Amino acid sequence: MSQQTPTSPLPVERSQAAVALDNLIRRHLRVSDPRDPEAISKALRERYVDERQALEQERSGLPFVPQRPIAISDPGIGSSDLELRQAKDDVDRDLQALMANASLKDIRAELHGWSTSIHQVVAEGTAAARFGMDPRQRDAAMSARRMLCGYARLARYVGALTPNLSPSYRHLAKSLDEVSAMILVLLGDAIANTGQGGARFLLQAPASELQGRRDAVIYALRNLIGTSQESYGPNDWPRGLVAYRQFVQRLEVSGHSDLRTLFEETYVARALDQLLHWSTAGTGEDLRALGSMSHILLERFRRLIMLAARLVDPESPPLAAYLSAIQLFLDAFEHGSSGARLLYIARPPIVFYGLYGMSGPDAPTARLIELVLERGRLANELDCYLGCNCSTEQVRCQIMLDKILYDVDRAIDLYALGSTNTQEPEQRAAAYGVLIDLLIDENEDWLGGKRKAVCPPASDVNNTALVATCEGLTCVTPASALDVSLRNIRDLLWWKGDHPVCNNGTPPLTRPWKLDAFKIQSQPAPITGYECISFKDLGQEVREVISAMIGSDPNLDIEHIAVVPPQALTTLIEHREVCRQMHQELCLQQAMEQGWVSLLRTMAPSCLRFNGNELTPTAALLAAAIDAVHIDQRCDQFKPDIPPHFETSLAGFTYWRDSEGGGES
Incomplete structure (x- = not known):
């Protein structure tokens, strides 16, 4: 019987450094035996293709003359670059105009702080937006856009309170809006320029972090199966080894023995490295290929996590660490379409069909496109709203309407970062629809601070006192262009359900906002349901239903109440979560508005003599919207x-x- 000759005459070294080197060779050169010189030589030739030709010529005795790379000419400046350059120039000119104005010499230091901060934010935001494929850079760009919108909001605030300089401040705000809009365009360009097509899959973690998450999985696996080269102390229980033994045995008994390969370091490293290879290539085609294969490649890891629930007794920290590390790696591939709607902002609608998806944009993306157009119309109306009128009432109206414009930008951001896997961004954006509806409500008098009286009938028009109380002040003239724009935006944010009665031409929901009549088993009388209600009325209706359900026991959780039919309780809980999300979004806006007062006292020395009362209508409007969606939480x-x-x-x-x-x- 012949004895097999070993591949390498050197003795096999199993030190920690040698094992790490072998794993490195397997991972990067993709060879099964790190001691096989022929396999390593072949792998090196395949890895370094550019140098292979030179090595072959040198081995053949032929002279090798290095070739100089041909310089590639500048592809030229695109339309986005020209628009961005113009927007930046507009910001510079408007800031210089404000700082050079003699009327603002007392706040020159504050304006200089504005200028320094704005230029820094613009530079960082536009630079990050050019790398929109990287989720961290995308987040940095959106953060810069939000800061620019905040400066634009503040400039409009100060301009409304300084009527003699209102055009100059509004010009600055308009220029800041241009740059913040260009950030969205650059983000969409970064996605479109890589050939992403419909951009249905985008990584939610940068490639550098993916490598760290991959290493965390390997380290946790070594700690679990006892190959981390760390011995147990004399008083330590081998929780990792016990859990590993129980897990492997029960996987075999349950018929999922194929998952035992996920406890082999070489196999797990090769599977994760395959995903890393596609994710770090950086091209759109590679990401599209990754999106089509990642679900199948990661399905085994998902099954492992699901089967691990209460499978090991007692609970094992090393096993929990391994499963948590796997879940952290999987999270980068979940909700992969977040940010894909940015592509539709950067590209004209005429190319949506074919180039960016076979079926065109989905319903939320279509609402986003319409919302962007309506935002431009609203901004044009507000720039001409105040005119030469510097009365206190008109200034308060201007402040409230500018607040609505700022909120529309926030709704656009929420829609732009939303995805098809979750509806929460759209539900949060609906909170701003509540604000708009309260503002244009004919029964509200936000300037007077009280609800209007009921108008008298036509037969009683001679009652001048009643007519006077009926005709309260209003900021938006009914049927005006401003009123139409606000109503259009409100309707876009109030996406109804797919119920035929309440659709009314608006884009459909995945689930209708409908709750049929139901009853609690312990109560013979049914609780009246509702359907086709607006988001403004949703909070009040849900609050009343929940109050009726727990009326007998205030400490009772509605999740534990027996309801007939059972699906009514599920729908009610979903509606409660929507109200909570809208409530939290409005609370964030309220906290931001409360921080303007001290700065406006310094920046707005006007003929109105700012004393904070100018913000009272805006605060009252926000408080009313918060109360409308309030369920069981406070700000x-x-x-x-x-x-x-x-x-x-x-x-x-x-x-x-x-x-x-x-x-x-």
């Missing part, structure tokens, strides 16, 4: 609930004092 500040130390707890029990050092409890 509270974050306060961490720090558990007390055992000494303070003992002192609380002994001396009847608060465990955190407060007074008697």
